[in-house]
Amino acid sequence: MATYTVTGGAGFIGSHLVEELLRRGHRVRIVDNFTTGKRENIEAAVRSAGAARSAGASVRSAGASAPATPDLIEGDLAELAVARAAADGADYVLHQAAIPSVPRSVKDPITSNRANIDATLNMLVAARDAGVKRLVFAGSSSEYGDTPTLPKHEGMPTNPLSPYALQKVVGEEYLKLFTRLYGLETVSIRYFNVFGPRQDPGSAYSGVISLFIKWLVAGEPPTIHGDGEQTRDFTYVANVVDGVLRACEVPAASGEAINVATGGRISLNQLLRVLQGIVGTDLAAVYGPPRVGDVRDSQASIEKAERLLGYAPTVAFEDGLRRTVEWFRAA
Ligand code: UD1
Numbered sequence: 001m002a003t004y005t006v007t008g009g010a011g012f013i014g015s016h017l018v019e020e021l022l023r024r025g026h027r028v029r030i031v032d033n034f035t036t037g038k039r040e041n042i043e044a045a046v047r048s049a050g051a052a053r054s055a056g057a058s059v060r061s062a063g064a065s066a067p068a069t070p071d072l073i074e075g076d077l078a079e080l081a082v083a084r085a086a087a088d089g090a091d092y093v094l095h096q097a098a099i100p101s102v103p104r105s106v107k108d109p110i111t112s113n114r115a116n117i118d119a120t121l122n123m124l125v126a127a128r129d130a131g132v133k134r135l136v137f138a139g140s141s142s143e144y145g146d147t148p149t150l151p152k153h154e155g156m157p158t159n160p161l162s163p164y165a166l167q168k169v170v171g172e173e174y175l176k177l178f179t180r181l182y183g184l185e186t187v188s189i190r191y192f193n194v195f196g197p198r199q200d201p202g203s204a205y206s207g208v209i210s211l212f213i214k215w216l217v218a219g220e221p222p223t224i225h226g227d228g229e230q231t232r233d234f235t236y237v238a239n240v241v242d243g244v245l246r247a248c249e250v251p252a253a254s255g256e257a258i259n260v261a262t263g264g265r266i267s268l269n270q271l272l273r274v275l276q277g278i279v280g281t282d283l284a285a286v287y288g289p290p291r292v293g294d295v296r297d298s299q300a301s302i303e304k305a306e307r308l309l310g311y312a313p314t315v316a317f318e319d320g321l322r323r324t325v326e327w328f329r330a331a
Pocket of ligand 1: 100101102140141142143191192193194205206207208209211223224225226230232268290291294295297298
C-alpha cells in the first residue's frame with residue numbers, strides 16, 4: 001500500500017484516478033480548490049471503488065473491505081503552503097489540477113497561467129522537499145499544435161497555439177528540469193481528448209463529447225465549430241488511468257513525456273454519427289465559425305507508451321461512448 005496525492009482529485013480525470021487507487025487499496029489524498037472539481041465526483045469515486053471491491057470480495061470470499069475515504073485538502077496550489085501539505089508524506093503525486101480549456105485560456109490567460117504554471121512549480125518544489133518518489137503530470141496533446149505530420153510522436157518539437165498549450169509545455173519543461181537539477185523523478189503523460197463519465201458538460205468550455213451527449217439526450221442540436229472535418233484521438237478515461245498508474249512505477253519512464261491515447265482519429269462529423277446511433281436520434285448539428293486557437297488534426301503515436309509502459313488501450317472508442325451515454329442518462 002502506498003500514499004498517492006491526487007491534485008485535482010475532485011475533477012473528471014482526477015476522480016477516476018482516485019477511484020482506481022482506492023480499488024487497489026492505496027491511501028489517497030485529494031487536493032482541490034473546487035474551481036472546476038466537484039464533491040459529487042469524490043463521492044461517486046468512493047462509491048464505485050467500494051462496489052468493485054465488495055464484488056471482488058465475494059468472489060475471493062475474503063479480505064477486501066470497503067476502501068478508506070480519501071483525505072481532502074481544500075486549497076489553491078498556487079499557494080506554496082497548500083502544495084507542501086499536499087506533498088507531505090506522499091509516495092507519489094499525480095498532478096492533475098489545472099484549468100483545462102483551450103478557449104478559456106485564450107479568454108483569460110492570467111487565471112489559467114496561475115492554475116497551470118504557478119501551481120505546478122509549487123507542486124514540484126514541495127514534492128522535491130518532501131522526498132516524493134515520483135510526480136506524474138497531466139500533459140496535453142495541444143502541446144504539439146498544428147503539425148502536418150500524423151501521428152504525433154514525442155520526438156516532434158512542441159508548437160503551442162494557445163496559452164493553455166504553452167502552459168502545458170512550460171509545466172513539462174519544469175518537470176524535466178527538476179529531474180535534471182534535483183533528481184526528482186517526474187513523468188508527463190500527454191492526454192489526447194479524454195472523455196467518459198463525470199466529464200462536466202456544464203460550460204461552453206467543456207469537452208466536445210460531453211456537450212454533444214448532453215444536447216442529443218436533451219433533444220437539442222449540437223454545435224460544430226468549423227466544417228466538422230477536424231479530427232481528434234478521443235480517449236476513454238479508463239485508458240489514461242491505466243497509463244498514469246503505469247507511469248508511477250516503470251523506472252525507465254522518469255524524465256520522459258509520453259502520449260497516452262488510442263492511436264486513432266475520428267472527425268467531429270463521424271463522432272456525431274456514432275453518437276446519434278447510440279442515443280437513437282437523427283438530430284443534425286448546427287455549424288458555426290471555427291474556434292480560435294483550434295488544432296486541425298490530432299492523433300497520437302502510442303509506440304512510446306507501449307514500449308516504455310507496456311500500455312495498450314483497453315476500452316475502445318465506441319464502447320467508451322456507450323458507457324458515457326449510459327452515465328449521462330443515469331445521472
Ligand atoms: C484540447 C486538447 C486536449 C486538452 C483539451 C483541454 C488538442 C488537440 N487537444 O482539446 O489535449 O486536454 O484541450 O480542454 O489541442 N467543438 C465543437 N463544438 C463544441 C465544442 C467543441 O465543434 O460544442 C470542437 C472544437 O472546436 C474542437 C473539437 O470540437 O475542434 C474538440 O474540442 P474540445 O473538446 O474543446 O477539445 P480540444 O480543444 O481539441
